[in-house]
Amino acid sequence: MYTVPLPRIGTDIAWRDAAKRLIGAGVSPDEVLWNFDTEMDTLFATATPLPPISRRIKAPQSFVEMANWVVWHKDPQRFARLYALLWRLRHQPGLMQDRADPDLAKLRQMEKGVHRCKHKMKAFVRFRDLRQGGERRSFAAWFEPTHHTIEPTAPFFARRFADMDWMIATPDVTAQFVDGNLSFHPGQPKPDLPEDATEALWGTYFCNIFNPARLKVSAMTSEMPKKYWKNLPEAQHIQGLIAGAEAKVQEMRDTAPTVPPERAAKIQRQLRGDPSTED
Amino acid sequence: MARLDLSQKLAILSDAARYDASCASSGTTRRDSRDGKGLGSTEGSGICHAYAPDGRCISLLKILMTNFCIYDCAYCINRVSSNVQRARFSVDEVVQLTIEFYRRNYIEGLFLSSGIIQSPDKTMEDMLRIAKRLREVENFRGYIHLKTIPDAAPELIEQAGLYADRLSINVELPTDNSVKAYAPEKNPATIRRAMGDVKARKDIAAERSFSGKRGKRFVPAGQSTQMIVGADGSTDATILAQSTQLYGDYKLKRVYYSAFSPIPDATAKLPLIKPPLAREHRLYQADWLLRFYGFGVDEITAARPDGNLDLEVDPKLAWALQNRALFPVDVNKASKDMLLRIPGFGTRTVGRILSTRRHRSLRYDDLLRMGASLKKAQAFITAHDWSPGGLTDSADLRARFAPPPEQMSLF
Ligand code: SF4
Numbered sequence: 001m002y003t004v005p006l007p008r009i010g011t012d013i014a015w016r017d018a019a020k021r022l023i024g025a026g027v028s029p030d031e032v033l034w035n036f037d038t039e040m041d042t043l044f045a046t047a048t049p050l051p052p053i054s055r056r057i058k059a060p061q062s063f064v065e066m067a068n069w070v071v072w073h074k075d076p077q078r079f080a081r082l083y084a085l086l087w088r089l090r091h092q093p094g095l096m097q098d099r100a101d102p103d104l105a106k107l108r109q110m111e112k113g114v115h116r117c118k119h120k121m122k123a124f125v126r127f128r129d130l131r132q133g134g135e136r137r138s139f140a141a142w143f144e145p146t147h148h149t150i151e152p153t154a155p156f157f158a159r160r161f162a163d164m165d166w167m168i169a170t171p172d173v174t175a176q177f178v179d180g181n182l183s184f185h186p187g188q189p190k191p192d193l194p195e196d197a198t199e200a201l202w203g204t205y206f207c208n209i210f211n212p213a214r215l216k217v218s219a220m221t222s223e224m225p226k227k228y229w230k231n232l233p234e235a236q237h238i239q240g241l242i243a244g245a246e247a248k249v250q251e252m253r254d255t256a257p258t259v260p261p262e263r264a265a266k267i268q269r270q271l272r273g274d275p276s277t278e279d
Numbered sequence: 280m281a282r283l284d285l286s287q288k289l290a291i292l293s294d295a296a297r298y299d300a301s302c303a304s305s306g307t308t309r310r311d312s313r314d315g316k317g318l319g320s321t322e323g324s325g326i327c328h329a330y331a332p333d334g335r336c337i338s339l340l341k342i343l344m345t346n347f348c349i350y351d352c353a354y355c356i357n358r359v360s361s362n363v364q365r366a367r368f369s370v371d372e373v374v375q376l377t378i379e380f381y382r383r384n385y386i387e388g389l390f391l392s393s394g395i396i397q398s399p400d401k402t403m404e405d406m407l408r409i410a411k412r413l414r415e416v417e418n419f420r421g422y423i424h425l426k427t428i429p430d431a432a433p434e435l436i437e438q439a440g441l442y443a444d445r446l447s448i449n450v451e452l453p454t455d456n457s458v459k460a461y462a463p464e465k466n467p468a469t470i471r472r473a474m475g476d477v478k479a480r481k482d483i484a485a486e487r488s489f490s491g492k493r494g495k496r497f498v499p500a501g502q503s504t505q506m507i508v509g510a511d512g513s514t515d516a517t518i519l520a521q522s523t524q525l526y527g528d529y530k531l532k533r534v535y536y537s538a539f540s541p542i543p544d545a546t547a548k549l550p551l552i553k554p555p556l557a558r559e560h561r562l563y564q565a566d567w568l569l570r571f572y573g574f575g576v577d578e579i580t581a582a583r584p585d586g587n588l589d590l591e592v593d594p595k596l597a598w599a600l601q602n603r604a605l606f607p608v609d610v611n612k613a614s615k616d617m618l619l620r621i622p623g624f625g626t627r628t629v630g631r632i633l634s635t636r637r638h639r640s641l642r643y644d645d646l647l648r649m650g651a652s653l654k655k656a657q658a659f660i661t662a663h664d665w666s667p668g669g670l671t672d673s674a675d676l677r678a679r680f681a682p683p684p685e686q687m688s689l690f
Pocket residue numbers: 348349350351352355356357358359393394395462
């Protein structure tokens with residue numbers, strides 16, 4: 001029996017390394033216990049050293065790519081499921097093309113979950129200005145992802161916000177970007193971030209870009225589920241917008257057409273090139 | 280008039296911009312700022328940073344530079360004859376809002392349009408100053424969408440294409456006659472000419488010269504347009520025929536359909552109807568079928584004699600119900616073209632079917648796992664362990680999909 005400890009930071013590399021050694025030595029899936037961030041009772045964690053890298057086993061590229069996503073899923077079974085599929089792939093090389101295989105379908109579904117989580121993180125992280133002065137501006141955000149997604153997503157923020165320093169804190173892992181260098185640190189409780197006046201402007205925009213005549217709350221919540229609202233500054237306006245929508249539309253309907261402002265006629269005459277209106 | 284502060288201007292000028300349906304930020308060149316000398320990135324697919332309670336994606340800061348306008352388009356809140364409060368952003372204000380929103384990860388970039396002030400050229404020049412400042416002074420590498428002013432000089436539109444990822448010009452209404460009736464100062468021919476210019480310029484930029492170098496990048500995310508649905512009497516067949524022509528003639532990336540929606544201070548010329556959201560939705564579905572599923576306009580609009588789409592069932596299902604003789608289709612043998620016509624099968628499902636059936640014969644449950652919607656598809660397919668029997672031709676098949684008629688109540 002092998003117990004494989006997997007760290008919270010760098011999980012992907014650690015899993016791949018262990019899987020390579022185990023599969024190379026022909027260790028079957030039921031002989032391996034995967035222990036993420038020592039979640040398991042250490043009683044069972046007999047530290048059998050992993051086998052050395054002996055022969056290299058080929059795995060399809062599509063498996064490697066999928067595994068690189070699935071390792072960040074929150075399901076404790078993810079590592080075992082991945083290894084079990086890798087085990088089957090030794091004798092079923094076409095397995096990755098079988099889009100209906102239940103084991104693969106489950107992993108693809110987990111992959112999709114991580115993708116979605118990554119996508120939502122890119123969308124819903126909200127930075128606050130730390131107003132620290134100095135050459136580079138600095139910003140910080142608090143985010144609560146569904147899966148362990150900060151590590152694979154942080155490079156996106158590094159590509160986008162390269163001319164400023166930033167930090168994204170999550171309960172799990174904190175990503176920091178300082179002077180162009182990205183690093184990861186243990187997670188933390190929600191930090192106290194300073195107020196940022198720009199959030200009020202963003203709220204103004206959110207309220208006014210909304211069209212009350214098209215109220216469709218379910219379409220909003222399916223893409224922006226409520227679990228994210230508490231960290232979105234604009235979400236505080238949602239209830240009010242929904243409650244007031246009907247009245248706003250009614251008001252538009254009830255208002256009788258007004259008389260055009262005086263300048264309208266003048267501008268229109270000029271547009272038509274009527275010379276008698278030049279003043 | 281009291282001076283407006285930034286927040287008041289933002290309220291007025293985003294309120295005025297919300298009738299433009301597009302908020303897309305996808306499909307442009309890949310850029311980033313890893314060199315540390317600029318701000319922003321674009322990576323293929325756009326990001327919706329928020330959703331408003333109308334269910335629409337908020338990806339860009341979508342604002343008007345000003346809502347002063349000398350034109351009098353009946354459907355528009357900004358028309359000269361409306362009493363809406365007017366405001367105007369300075370160049371600096373738009374630039375700062377864009378950059379500060381972007382740094383906080385609220386947006387992918389800017390979608391700037393404008394009412395027409397003084398003259399089309401003057402308006403376009405002011406918009407260009409904003410785009411230029413963002414690109415050249417702020418080194419902004421995020422997404423910029425400019426709504427071009429159709430009557431502006433071609434050189435100005437050409438310059439806009441060098442700064443912007445996308446340009447759009449709205450055709451506004453489905454027929455030339457409707458444009459004449461409701462947007463008297465606009466000229467459909469000029470709008471088409473401007474679209475043609477952009478397309479020609481983009482074609483040149485894509486060609487390689489003798490030295491093998493490409494021209495300067497020009498609107499990499501292409502051009503789009505918008506049509507208002509439900510303000511005039513055009514049928515869906517007319518609208519979709521117009522879209523097909525626009526996609527073909529100007530290689531548009533998207534045609535947006537915008538359900539005519541009540542505006543404050545409306546004109547007496549247009550009734551304040553409830554926005555026809557269901558119709559708008561069906562038009563988008565039909566548009567999709569035309570572009571990615573190999574359907575023709577005639578096929579899609581043939582189901583009903585009045586030239587409009589069926590509001591109760593989606594256009595693909597409506598077509599299948601009309602053409603039952605072609606079904607059921609064997610998912611293990613059918614051609615790709617035919618698989619794409621099965622209700623409940625998307626392009627992705629079809630791709631998965633094609634790759635998996637090379638190895639083995641597909642069963643009902645396999646299709647489920649591939650993401651097919653079998654509630655819709657089951658009447659139209661056969662699989663290894665599935666045959667719909669009499670379902671395909673049963674008289675009540677349509678009723679299974681169409682929503683039940685609304686309960687009547689006494690009042
Ligand atoms: S040109 Fe017409 S559609 Fe455009 S802002 Fe002016 S009135 Fe509105």
